[in-house]
Amino acid sequence: AIIKSWIEAGAPYERFWTFVPPRKPDTPRVKNRDWSRQPIDLHVLAKLESLGLQPSREADRRTLIRRVSFDLTGLPPTLDEIKEFLADDRPKAYEALVDRLLAKKQFGEHVARYWLDLVRFADTNGMHKDFYRNFIAYRDWVIRAFNDNLGYDDFVRYQLAGDLFPKPTNDQLVASGFSRLHLIIDRGTALPEESFFKNVVDRVTAVGTTFMGLTVHCATCHEHKYDPLTQKDFYSLFAFFNNIDAAPETSGRPKNGLQPPFLALGTPEQHRNLQQLDKQLAVSLKALMALKTKVAAEKDPQKKKAFARELKAMTASYDALKGMRDRLDREMPRAMVMRERKEIRPTHIRVRGQYDDLGELVERNTPEFLPPLKKTGKTATRMDLAEWFVDPGNPLTARVAVNRFWQQFFGAGLVKTSEDIGTQGEVPVYPELLDHLAVSFINSGWNVKDLVKQIVTSRTYRQSSVSTPEQFATDPENRILARGSRFRMDAEMIRDQILATSGLLVYTMYGKSVKPPQPDGLWKSVTMIGERFKADTGAAAYRRSLYTYWKRGMPPPQMTILNAPIRDACIARRERTNTPSQALLLLNESEYLGAARELARKVLGIKETRAAQRLAFAFETVTSKLPDAKERQILSDLLLALQKSYLEQPELADEICSGLNLKTAENRAQLAAWTVLVNALYNLDITKTRE
Secondary structure, X not given: OHHHHHHHOOOXXXXXXXXXXXXXXXXXOOOOOOOOOOHHHHHHHHHHHHOOOOOOOEOOHHHHHHHHHHHHHOOOOOHHHHHHHHHOOOOOHHHHHHXXXXXXXXXXXXXXXXXXXXXXXXXXXXXXXXXXXXXXXXXXXXXXHHHOOOOHHHHHHHHXXXXXXXXXXXXXXXXXXXXXXXXXXXXXOOOHHHHHHHHHHHHHHHHHHHHHOOOOHHHHOOOOOOOOOOHHHHHHHHHHHOOEOOOOEEOOOOHHHOOOOEEEOOOHXXXXXXXXXXXXXXXXXXHXXXXXXXXXXXXXXXXXXXXXXXXXXXXXXXXXXXXXXXXXXXXXXXXXXXXXXXXXXXXXXXXXXXXXXXXXXXXXXXXXXXXXXXXXXXXXXXXXXXXXXXXXXXXXXXHHHHHHHHHHHXXXXXXOOOOXXXXXXXXXXXXXXXXXXXXXXXXXXXXXXXXXXXXXXXXXXXXXXXXXXXXXXXXXXXXXXXXXXXXXXXXXXXXXXXXXXXXXXXXXXXXXXXXXXXXXXXXXXXXXXXXOOOOOOXXXXXXXXXXXXXXXXXOOHHHHOOOOOOOOOOOOOOOOOOOHHHHHXXXXXXXXXXXXXXXXXXHHOOOOOOHHHHHHHHHHHHHOXXXXXXXXXXXXXXXXXXXXXXXXOHHHHHHHOOOOOOOOHHHXXXXXXHHHHHHHHHOOHHHHEEO
């Protein structure tokens, strides 16, 4: 009947909405004009009113500052920040709070974490011997790019074609390392031609997921009946990334984790000093060789002995100079980058995806169902491709980006399947809102912070997440946005807030990856080269989780137990599960127990304070809220029971207080009790849930 009606109406055919460039929608008409005039809110309110619903009330101030602090920095607000916000009675107090958070350096670190999932950033190759790979400079660049509010169009250009700028900067070259983040196999484990093919397929798949929001990998070997992407489309994109001037495999353990081509990123002064030392070494070496010749030719024993002393001194001087040069060279960071071959490598469709079964010859091009590519020369370049992606007429780039930012703040994108917004993905509940955000994003000059501010200052975002059983049953995933979103935080946010609230978190930015404490035998089952996990000590162990060493063969269990990906593929959205192992991790992880003890010591260090005030301080520090009467009573009873238990079993208190010089059993029992109480606070639903 539906098909018959469609035919009788003239069989009008509309292109799938995702593949049509976004246009600014009309402003929705609403009945409740007092709620908000912000476009996001008008779109949401119009939908709610059409369903006979109303938005929820605004969340209380403590919930708001905790929510937006986590969403913009990945960290909880401090007690001073909470106090300042609660005392700020200006009409634009919340907007001022958002501006302060966007200006924090932790903003770039937090947003970078989502991007690193998306581009499968890791510290190792990920296959066989899983050698170390140095991509520190790329991670640092991503953090700086978000903090500096680099336009998203340039963010895309630099990563797709940073090496093709006329005079590329270090940042542009480092960003081009996006195309080097794929898994790399060791030499001798496959044919080089097969390895090369897999590397290029990985690059194209990454571009498809990251910038197109489409799952393109299937087209390596076949086509889907209801998907417009053909094999020819896939291999036309493949041709852009098929011309890298780099070996496809790892030859032994790469020095400093670098595989050519790579770039030295020293400061201009470092490069000048290096050049000067190289010149001095050349002169010194020439003199050294001349003296060696002179020594060898000298017949007179006395003169020969004198020349030998002179040679020894000159050799020591040369070695010292070379040591200075080598130290400077080691200090200079380096980055793996893209580099084109001069001769363009031909690209063929691979029959059934078989690397050595060549089919039709194809040229560099974009998918035929999308707007045409504008070439600047006879042969299209990756720069042409980058410009195609950021052209306002491209229907995908802006939509994909704003959908992922929305997902970051609401737990799910306007299109839930953020990895695929194409024909196989979910249809959005708010397509007009998605288009509004995409168009405004482009018109703002691809301003990421403006987009983020527009989202988090909306009344939609600020709604309370409290819902009735009926509301939850009707819309369990909050797709129609009649309330604030509520979801478990990601692993990194949980760990970072535990360290931050305990006072242990080290805020040092950038630089090498670190290894927080884990069991010594962690890598034993996966290593083929005798690697042994060695935890960092001191400040390095307490840096933000963003900097945790990510071994693809065995990623940090603290993260993966709480659904972090292993990063062998591009992940646009993490799963959220609820398992017993997660509860065991949060209750028993030694790092978290250590943090609980540190906060307990801080609580007990408050002078002339009653237990009730200490309880309130600990509760507010961890949850950003004050305990109500029922919570105070439960915590007070727990504290008394714990103190009694540890006085009766002092050996348990001694274990918790190990390494500390506490003179009396009462002091040890008191600290042990407060440690366990704080650990309980860290395991509350309110602590690990973004309300």
